[in-house]
Amino acid sequence: MLPNQLTPENFAKYPxxxxxxxxxxxxxxxxxxxxxxxxxxRELIVYDWKFPAESNELVRQVRYLGSLAxxxxxxxxxxxxxxxxxxxxxxxxxxxxxxxxxxxxSAHLWATHQIDTFTKTAVDYMSKATAFAPDPPLVTHRxxxxxxxxxVAKNEGYRLFRKLRPHGTYYTHVTRANVAVLLNAxxxxxxxxxxxxxxxxxxxxxxxxxxxxxxxxxxxLAAPRAAIQARMQKTYEAPVFDPxxxxxxxxxxxPEEAGLSGGGDNVLTRFQFSLLTEGxxxxxxxxxxxxxxxxxxxxxxxxxTLITRYSPRQREKQMNELLAERQHAxxxxxxxxxxxxxxxxxxxWLNQQRLSGDDKSAFLAWFEDHGEAVAISPKLDRGKTSDAxxxxxxxxxxxx
Amino acid sequence: xxxxxxxxxxxHAISQSRRNFLRTVTGAGxxxxxxxxxxxxxxxxxxxxxxxxxxxxxxxxxDETFAPDGQENIPHLLHDLIPQATFYSNVVNKxxxxxxxxxxxxxxxxxxxxxxxxxxxxxNPTVFEYFRKDLKRAATDAWVVAPSNGFARIxxxxxxxxxxxxxxxxxxxxxxxxxxxxxxxxxxxxxxLLRDNYETPLYAPTLAGRQIELDQMAGILxxxxxxxxxxxxxxxxxxxxxxxxxxQLMRQLSPSLLWITLHDIDIAHSGTFSLYxxxxxxxxxxxxxxxxxxxxxxxxANRTTMFILPDFGRDSDIDSGGNGFQHHRTGDAVxxxxxxxxxxxxxxxxxxxxxxxxxxxxxxxxxxxxxxxARLSSGKPVAxxx
Numbered sequence: 001m002l003p004n005q006l007t008p009e010n011f012a013k014y015p016x017x018x019x020x021x022x023x024x025x026x027x028x029x030x031x032x033x034x035x036x037x038x039x040x041x042r043e044l045i046v047y048d049w050k051f052p053a054e055s056n057e058l059v060r061q062v063r064y065l066g067s068l069a070x071x072x073x074x075x076x077x078x079x080x081x082x083x084x085x086x087x088x089x090x091x092x093x094x095x096x097x098x099x100x101x102x103x104x105x106s107a108h109l110w111a112t113h114q115i116d117t118f119t120k121t122a123v124d125y126m127s128k129a130t131a132f133a134p135d136p137p138l139v140t141h142r143x144x145x146x147x148x149x150x151x152v153a154k155n156e157g158y159r160l161f162r163k164l165r166p167h168g169t170y171y172t173h174v175t176r177a178n179v180a181v182l183l184n185a186x187x188x189x190x191x192x193x194x195x196x197x198x199x200x201x202x203x204x205x206x207x208x209x210x211x212x213x214x215x216x217x218x219x220x221l222a223a224p225r226a227a228i229q230a231r232m233q234k235t236y237e238a239p240v241f242d243p244x245x246x247x248x249x250x251x252x253x254x255p256e257e258a259g260l261s262g263g264g265d266n267v268l269t270r271f272q273f274s275l276l277t278e279g280x281x282x283x284x285x286x287x288x289x290x291x292x293x294x295x296x297x298x299x300x301x302x303x304x305t306l307i308t309r310y311s312p313r314q315r316e317k318q319m320n321e322l323l324a325e326r327q328h329a330x331x332x333x334x335x336x337x338x339x340x341x342x343x344x345x346x347x348x349w350l351n352q353q354r355l356s357g358d359d360k361s362a363f364l365a366w367f368e369d370h371g372e373a374v375a376i377s378p379k380l381d382r383g384k385t386s387d388a389x390x391x392x393x394x395x396x397x398x399x400x
Numbered sequence: 401x402x403x404x405x406x407x408x409x410x411x412h413a414i415s416q417s418r419r420n421f422l423r424t425v426t427g428a429g430x431x432x433x434x435x436x437x438x439x440x441x442x443x444x445x446x447x448x449x450x451x452x453x454x455x456x457x458x459x460x461x462x463d464e465t466f467a468p469d470g471q472e473n474i475p476h477l478l479h480d481l482i483p484q485a486t487f488y489s490n491v492v493n494k495x496x497x498x499x500x501x502x503x504x505x506x507x508x509x510x511x512x513x514x515x516x517x518x519x520x521x522x523x524n525p526t527v528f529e530y531f532r533k534d535l536k537r538a539a540t541d542a543w544v545v546a547p548s549n550g551f552a553r554i555x556x557x558x559x560x561x562x563x564x565x566x567x568x569x570x571x572x573x574x575x576x577x578x579x580x581x582x583x584x585x586x587x588x589x590x591x592x593l594l595r596d597n598y599e600t601p602l603y604a605p606t607l608a609g610r611q612i613e614l615d616q617m618a619g620i621l622x623x624x625x626x627x628x629x630x631x632x633x634x635x636x637x638x639x640x641x642x643x644x645x646x647x648q649l650m651r652q653l654s655p656s657l658l659w660i661t662l663h664d665i666d667i668a669h670s671g672t673f674s675l676y677x678x679x680x681x682x683x684x685x686x687x688x689x690x691x692x693x694x695x696x697x698x699x700x701a702n703r704t705t706m707f708i709l710p711d712f713g714r715d716s717d718i719d720s721g722g723n724g725f726q727h728h729r730t731g732d733a734v735x736x737x738x739x740x741x742x743x744x745x746x747x748x749x750x751x752x753x754x755x756x757x758x759x760x761x762x763x764x765x766x767x768x769x770x771x772x773x774a775r776l777s778s779g780k781p782v783a784x785x786x
Binding site: 111115279291295313335337339350351354 | 469494496497498511513514515667670671672673674675677678718720721723724725726730731
């Protein structure tokens with residue numbers, strides 16, 4: 001089927017809000033080329049479980065496209081339309097399975113050397129859509145906090161915060177530091193700026209008291225992880241392993257199949273499920289889980305406040321053993337986890353800087369139960385080291 | 401999401417960064433100072449030449465290798481090998497960035513376009529087929545040691561003019577060990593050598609190739625199953641197992657063309673930065689070990705050129721489409737731009753070549769080195785070492 005053949009009935013299997021959105025916009029959807037439309041539908045089909053920021057993003061794109069007269073519209077879509085597809089791709093059920101279509105499209109673009117053109121085209125399109133309706137001013141600046149190194153008695157020679165230090169002030173003698181100080185800062189910002197899904201806490205172990213915050217915990221997801229691990233292991237151990245079917249299996253898995261059923265916050269539940277089915281390594285390594293969860297939270301929910309706390313991950317083993325984590329207490333690797341988390345903190349800062357308000361945003365990374373921290377803010381010097389004793393709360397007061 | 405305002409990376413900038421760093425660390429000069437136009441000719445190709453190719457994989461970035469923060473991970477490359485090497489700082493891979501298809505592209509000198517996860521042979525003749533057919537070399541003179549089942553067909557192509565009968569023998573050490581352990585009671589002691597990285601489980605098509613099976617190992621490598629298993633117990637990773645097998649091949653058969661694909665680094669797909677660094681450090685050490693082995697073996701010393709190159713890089717930190725070191729999916733400059741190090745008796749020492757070359761240039765270079773014609777390759781011989 002081609003886009004110009006779309007009818008409202010094609011969206012019958014979509015969730016209610018997504019179906020309504022698609023039906024309302026069907027005239028526009030019919031005009032879009034097949035190299036573009038399924039990518040938009042991949043976002044639209046999960047409209048019912050989107051965070052406010054990403055719903056707004058989808059609406060912005062549709063408004064942008066709808067605002068274009070015929071000429072500019074053709075111009076905006078021409079580069080997408082010129083990409084060559086196969087008839088096999090055209091015959092895919094891209095309306096109901098846009099994510100699978102996207103995977104196949106990606107493989108096709110790589111194989112036919114069109115991936116660079118596609119990437120450039122997509123970046124150009126997104127920058128024009130963003131320029132059409134710039135992000136509104138933030139109610140306050142963004143503030144990210146990363147806690148790394150839980151369980152490490154002594155850092156064995158790894159130069160911590162090496163990538164963050166050039167962008168802020170590095171403190172070598174932080175006192176009166178604990179996670180509660182950071183959580184209090186997050187709650188204070190929540191109280192002052194009660195934006196839905198605006199304040200997050202992601203923990204690689206068991207979650208501390210996080211009332212009011214959008215909270216994600218690796219330990220709390222132990223049961224769904226075990227269910228997904230079991231499914232992965234079964235596929236992995238099949239006599240004939242089909243790697244593409246493996247990805248499809250994960251993409252088609254439903255939250256209730258992993259024990260993540262409705263009740264409570266459906267949007268957050270779906271988000272957590274996606275971390276385990278779309279991330280690589282998130283099912284078995286807590287450090288990877290935290291880094292990926294922070295990336296996705298920033299990309300999708302665009303929070304004002306984000307705390308990430310890393311805990312030790314299990315040691316590297318053969319995949320079968322990693323996936324069998326539920327059957328025995330895992331052997332932990334605190335020192336390796338410290339290095340993972342150090343890089344994870346840097347990536348979280350980078351991802352925060354990709355959002356609006358980057359010129360005012362602040363970031364703090366602290367080595368848990370130790371005196372090292374780095375703070376980044378327009379109010380602080382860049383590339384400076386401070387050896388003077390300072391409370392963690394005092395650093396936060398300066399930049400929060 | 402927007403791009404962060406950190407200086408971007410173009411292939412030229414990446415190359416300049418590597419060269420400046422090497423000059424600082426090793427005092428390396430540029431090729432322009434040593435190679436005038438008259439010097440750009442092929443050396444004679446004596447019959448007893450040998451070549452060892454090592455793919456430094458799968459996929460390592462400058463940030464963790466040749467950039468200032470990365471140097472602590474590659475002490476052997478920097479201090480032991482580069483002073484003896486000609487170093488190409490700007491090697492571009494314009495193909496598909498999947499490990500099997502990219503390695504196949506390097507092996508054929510043509511950007512192959514097959515499905516990375518399929519159990520297929522390369523479409524174009526491999527270096528092993530050119531080498532064996534043109535030079536009339538025996539089957540025992542060309543070997544591949546590869547990390548996983550996915551590479552079983554890397555030894556010979558499906559090309560009608562070459563293909564079956566002209567390829568290299570393929571050894572998949574993990575498969576051998578796995579078979580050997582099936583009769584052992586303490587297999588658990590060896591699980592670390594059989595591990596696959598996060599993406600490799602997605603990369604284990606049904607075996608179909610000319611790979612050596614366990615019952616052939618004793619005859620070919622002069623290595624009993626018990627000795628193999630006993631030695632493996634002292635190793636820490638699949639790449640160590642591969643290098644052990646490669647050394648055994650060198651000792652027993654002295655092949656003239658030996659291709660070793662390292663892969664520990666690809667643990668990066670699991671998102672664990674420390675394990676990725678461990679893989680780089682191990683690859684660095686193993687490359688130095690291989691060069692020492694070459695120098696200490698009369699069959700190889702003073703007649704062997706070793707080529708070390710990553711199959712490709714990994715995504716940059718600043719491309720919002722990726723997740724940094726974890727994958728190689730964006731096709732950005734950092735993931736496409738790598739390096740190549742060449743060591744050997746005819747190779748100038750401590751020289752950096754900035755001129756862009758491509759990963760498909762390796763096979764025509766080997767052709768010029770050995771004296772065969774890689775006629776279907778789209779690459780060109782690299783003059784300084786061809």
